[in-house]
Each structure stands twice: as C-alpha cells, then as structure tokens.
Amino acid sequence: MRKLYHHWLTPASRKIRLALTEKRLPFELELERTVDRRPEFLALNPAGEVPVLVEDDGTVVAGGGPIAEYVEEAYPGATLLGHTPASRAETRRLIDWFDAKFGREVTENLVGEKLHKRMERTGTPNAQAIRAGLANIHYHLDYIGWLAERRTWLAGDEFSLADIAAGAHLSCVDYLGDVPWDEHPDAKIWYARIKSRPSFRPLLAETVPGAPPPPHYADLDF
C-alpha cells in the first residue's frame, strides 16, 4: 500500500492527503515526528521534512510541491491543476500564494508559534509573531473572498490544488480557532464548500493529543 509520511497540522501534509483522496489514490498514513530526525526517515528525505510519499514499487517522492506535481504526472486523468499551461500557471501561482506567502505571514506565526513549538518543545511562543499572524490573516481572507466572488473556485471554474492548498492552511489555523470567519463572509462561504467535501472529513476528525480543537472546527454549519 502507498504510504504517506505526515505530521499533525502541517499544511503540506494536509495538501497531499486531500490531493490523493480527491484523485482516489488509496494510501496509508504514517505519523513522522520530524523533530526526532530518524536516520531511516532522513534517508527518504535528507531535508527531514514531511510529507514524503513512498509508492508500492519503492519510488520515493519528497516534499509537498514535488508530490503534488508527481501525482499529476504519474496519474493523469482528473487533473487538479487545470487543462492549459496558462490555467495551470494560475493554479500554481495561488498554490505558491498559500504555501509560501500565507504560510510565512499567517500559519508559521500562529500554528508554528502556538502549537508546533509546544508539541516539539523547541521554544516558547513569540507574542509579537502571534500578533502579526492575527493581523495578517484579514488581508488573506479578503483576497480569498475577492477571488471567490469572481470565480467558481479560487483558480477558476474548477476545484483545484489552489483550493486544496488554501484549505490545508486554513484548516490548521482554524484548529486553533484563529480564523475570524464572521468578519469575512465570502471567504466563509468558500470554506464551507471546501469543508463539506468528503476528502476533508478525515482531517476534521483528527485531533492532536493534549490540544483539542474548538467545537466549530469539525462543524459543517459553523
């Protein structure tokens, strides 16, 4: 069985879990505490980061970006990127927006500071970073709302890896209760549609030991 090494509340792992499920590619999850730097895991990915995908034939693909592209190439058919080079470029621009910009400006400041530092015992939360994350998220929710008002899904007419990347990040921040949904109704409507997809259910059911999510987290009518 295909295996995916992941860790709790890491958006890149969640992105690949969603992508594999949307593409109907079965996999088993293996929790990897990357902070332990296991030699067997470093042999799979010298960068020491999740996600890592191991195929039945032994093929190893390391990293959220490379796995997403690999899955599209190895299993063509229902695409999650788009049908033309230009539409695929727009999907990838938005994937980068969430994985790089949202990640740096919001997720790292909130999930990184409040949760990962505690789980991995790598330091104490930085209050200034948390304030920055809480301030920055409004701009990103405005952008999601702006896109969702003009397009069926974030990158265009079809559900894509752009929605998946955005949903992966927002679900991690929402686990902390730090997404001000009521101030951003257009983004909230988009997220409600994401949340109701069957691929999202396993993420909403997962809880991190010692850090339960707020009640609205798994509620489809939040």
Place this chain on the structure above:
Amino acid sequence: MRKLYHHWLTPASRKIRLALTEKRLPFELELERTVDRRPEFLALNPAGEVPVLVEDDGTVVAGGGPIAEYVEEAYPGATLLGHTPASRAETRRLIDWFDAKFGREVTENLVGEKLHKRMERTGTPNAQAIRAGLANIHYHLDYIGWLAERRTWLAGDEFSLADIAAGAHLSCVDYLGDVPWDEHPDAKIWYARIKSRPSFRPLLAETVPGAPPPPHYADLDF
C-alpha cells in the same frame, strides 16, 4: 517580445533567466523595483514579487516556480526537469532544497541582509543572521559536493533545473564573495562547469550600481 520582470540578485529571477536561455526562448529583461509596489506591477502579480513573465499573447505567469513549470509545459522538447515522473520528482526535490531550504538558511541571511536591505532601504544588516548564513553554507556545499561526486549533474545524468536553481542561489552569494569555494573542492568543480555555460554569461556580466562584485565572481578560472 516576451518580457521578464526581474530584480538584481534575486535567485528566482536568475533561475528563470537561465531556464529561458537554456531552452532558447528569447526574452527582454525589465528591472522591477518591487519595493516601490507599482500598481501596474501588482496587477500582474498581486504578491508583488519577481519574476513575472509576460508572453507575446498577453499570458502572464507569476512566480519562479510557476514560470519554470509553465515553460516546460508550453515549450516541450529539451526538458529541464527529466523524462520520467520519478526523475522529475528528484529534480523538483532539489529545486525545493535550494529555493526553500538554501534560500532560508543561506541566501536570505547573506544577500538579504547585506545587499537587499541596503538597496531597498528596509533596515540594517543583522549580524546574527549573517553569522548563521556563513555557518550554514558549509553544510549545503558539502551536500552539493556529495551529489556531484555520485552523479553527472545534481539531479542525475542530465543538466536540469536543479543545477539551475543551485547556480542561481550560489551566484548571488558569490557576488558578495561569501562562498568558501576552496574548502569545498567538489562543489567548486561543479560550479565551474555551471559557470562556463553560455546561459550564465549575462549573469556574470551584470553589476549592481554601488556594489561591485569581487574579481573572482566573473572569472571562469576562479
């Protein structure tokens, strides 16, 4: 004529300049001072970052990752990624290694602190960050040497975007004279081969006003 918005000593811009030249796709360069946040430029890329590619037909592709993938899809033929999903995954793993890990651990700490902060008047160099960058680079040069000893090029038998991404970052750091080549002979041999490619010449000829490179920077026999 195809247009590429770039800025001096930004590895993502250099990566695309190299990729376009290697694929024999002519382009004209347009210097964009992203710190000015020009509305016309933000309309092309709301993230406000270079590189941005504008095709003759008006297609806009924003971001180093999306442009590299777009160029492969829109102009197939001599690939810079590889021929199988698995070999392309290995190329992309290494592109990520340099663009994300090397970028965060080395380039931002050295080029970002010493040069971009001064050019863009966004602060004063952080001595602790510079020390971290100078320490971190050894590990990365060891990794390049390790790969170069075992493979013809970084990702395998063929010259690829992995070599281009690594060369783009290292050329920016080398512009400051901060690459300890003599302590890493295997990495140095690999870089000498990169440096002698015709696609590299325009980068080596470019100088930043007020910040000339050291004499060895453009020297093929360094």
